[in-house]
Amino acid sequence: MRNNLILVGFMGTGKTTVGAALSEELGMIHRDLDEGIVERAGCTIPQLFEQKGEAFFRDMEAAVLADLLKQHGLVLTTGGGAVLRAENVQRMLEGGLVVALSATEEELVRRLERDQNRPLLAGGVAQRVKALLEQRKDSYTFAPVQIDTTGKEVAEIVAEIRLAMVEKGLIGKD
Numbered sequence: 055m056r057n058n059l060i061l062v063g064f065m066g067t068g069k070t071t072v073g074a075a076l077s078e079e080l081g082m083i084h085r086d087l088d089e090g091i092v093e094r095a096g097c098t099i100p101q102l103f104e105q106k107g108e109a110f111f112r113d114m115e116a117a118v119l120a121d122l123l124k125q126h127g128l129v130l131t132t133g134g135g136a137v138l139r140a141e142n143v144q145r146m147l148e149g150g151l152v153v154a155l156s157a158t159e160e161e162l163v164r165r166l167e168r169d170q171n172r173p174l175l176a177g178g179v180a181q182r183v184k185a186l187l188e189q190r191k192d193s194y195t196f197a198p199v200q201i202d203t204t205g206k207e208v209a210e211i212v213a214e215i216r217l218a219m220v221e222k223g224l225i226g227k228d
């Protein structure tokens with residue numbers, strides 16, 4: 055296992071937000087898989103879904119993930135669906151410590167209602183979150199560290215992840 059810290063979890067669990075704060079605190083480089091896809095594609099994620107379809111997006115997601123995981127010492131934040139391919143999960147487990155963030159359905163809907171950037175939630179955030187959570191209920195359990203973010207401040211979640219990183223030997227105590 056290499057020394058990247060990889061955040062997985064359903065849309066809206068706060069991977070990108072928490073990853074940015076964690077990397078700043080630890081002086082690690084933060085890379086976000088969705089942002090890497092946007093850079094490579096030269097368009098937004100909703101445009102990519104609309105113009106090329108989800109299968110094309112998933113292929114690009116796997117390719118960008120493989121490239122990013124050639125690096126060391128990253129805080130890598132993934133998209134909510136990056137765990138859907140077994141090949142990606144294997145790469146993540148080999149690439150570092152995988153931490154899964156979660157939150158209750160109600161909290162996810164509250165967080166996601168304000169945002170228009172997620173094509174899989176178009177047409178009704180509450181119904182789409184419910185259906186996708188049901189479909190993906192076992193998709194994040196492979197991660198050795200599980201953190202429920204419901205009702206927690208970002209700083210509190212960052213502290214929990216730091217503790218897990220120390221316990222798993224990824225970083226020292228100070």
Ligand SMILES: Nc1ncnc2c1ncn2[C@@H]1O[C@H](COP(=O)(O)OP(=O)(O)OP(=O)(O)O)[C@@H](O)[C@H]1O
Pocket residue numbers: 063064065066067068069070071072088131132133134135165166172203205206207208211
């Ligand atoms: N602990 C938290 N408490 C309250 N709001 C939060 C928390 N963490 C993140 N948010 C808010 O929830 C929204 C989604 O967060 P973010 O984009 O970080 O999620 P994500 O897990 O990266 O989602 P995606 O899988 O779609 O990339 C943002 O508006 C963010 O400010």
Ligand SMILES: O=C(O)C1=C[C@@H](O)[C@@H](O)[C@H](O)C1
Pocket residue numbers: 064065088099132133134135136171172173174
């Ligand atoms: O959960 C998902 O399948 C997705 C989550 C987002 O991070 C993006 O990767 C995209 O909108 C798809």
Ligand SMILES: [Mg+2]
Pocket residue numbers: 069070071088131132133
């Ligand atoms: Mg994100």
